[in-house]
Amino acid sequence: MADHQQHIAVIGAGWAGCSAAVSLVRDGHRVSLFEAAPQAGGRARSVTVQQQTLDNGQHILLGAYHDTLQLIRSLGGDTAQLFLRLPLQMVYPPACDGMSLIAPKLPVPLHMAIGLLKASGLTLADKLALARFSSAAKWMGWRLHTDVSVNDLLVQFEQTERLVRLMWHPLCIAALNTPPERASANTFLAVLRDSLGAGRAASDMLIPRAPLGAILPELAIRYLQQQQMTVQTGMPVRALHRHGDHWSLSNAETTLPGEFDQVVIATDIRNCQRLLASVSDADTTSTLPDYQFEAITTVYLQYPATVRLDRAFYALPDHAASQHYGQFVFDRGWLDTQQAGLMAVVISAPSTLPETETLAALVAQQLATQTGIQALAQPLWHQVITEKRATWACTPGIRRPSQATGISGLWIAGDYTDAAYPATLESAVRSGKQLASLIRDSARQAR
Structure with missing residues (x-):
């Protein structure tokens, strides 16, 4: 319980804002949460298509996301029910020239050693290169003195062309949503450290069974309301106003009710920059770096319920010149029986893509060709969802703000704030939790 309760405004009900609001309330503060959209969740939100509730993009989490999983459990969420937990794996469909590596449920480091020994589709040279990479990365503490691109890292560690193409590039794209030629090696190593280099369960892959909104934001909002906190959705905040030791907020029409001791901006980067710039008595426009952004496209394809994959998900060989754009395919029927026959194909950090109708047809044909299941060439319906600013580009040496x-x-x-992780749900949750800790420390120092 806080020694001195403060009224704190949290602007933005994405995963960072929800994490911050819950943490601040648990510290004994009074919180008012404002969200511009009709629903909480930020960029990880749900849409309704053909009477199906779908996320705006297919996500996958890691067992290493300790803060996210802990927060969900603390709010009453059953992570065993909310996620399908699978061992770390990189498996391609049998019909294509890929690989199959699955880490068994054994103690570290046996899980990777045995998984690598049993892996198919890799030569002895590939396996030795992977073992060499893991050993050297662990020896140097999973960090380079000078950050470079992931491509440069892989060259430095003498990784084989096949291993790079089938494992490292897909993992980099999935973890950082930034192409390896311009992705930060140190950030990539930080993710590998907490998964490959940690306890076995940390490397597990967690696929959401429920829409992301139901996994954290809805639980957080319910908790805040139970604690008698103010939660306002559909309430954009356009400007901040300081009055001595207090703050007020306004939108395009009027000043919002309430006077606040502190304000937390937990919006996306663009709105954060705008709100910082609205503080008239200080030059804060240089607080955020000039972030570049990466898109994520998810192609949803619905088939008859009898059409299914023999695994929950596969990696796919992508090759734009061959018009193969999909990188991973998820069979939603493994996650929710009500979504039997629904496939979600993920295209991370695409450069250029065909128009929607053409893309859906090409992805369906790619699935049929690479899985050998010809029924996948003819979906009943499709929906293409692109988040143009899904994540910021995680480039070498980028300086993230305090x-x-x-x-x-x-x-x-x-x-996007200072942390070791890329633009992930875990990074957002950690940021909210850390923010509450900083406010707590600040209050102690002021006494």
């Missing part, structure tokens, strides 16, 4: 803005009582939270 959560303290330098203005008393004004903070920021989001997956």
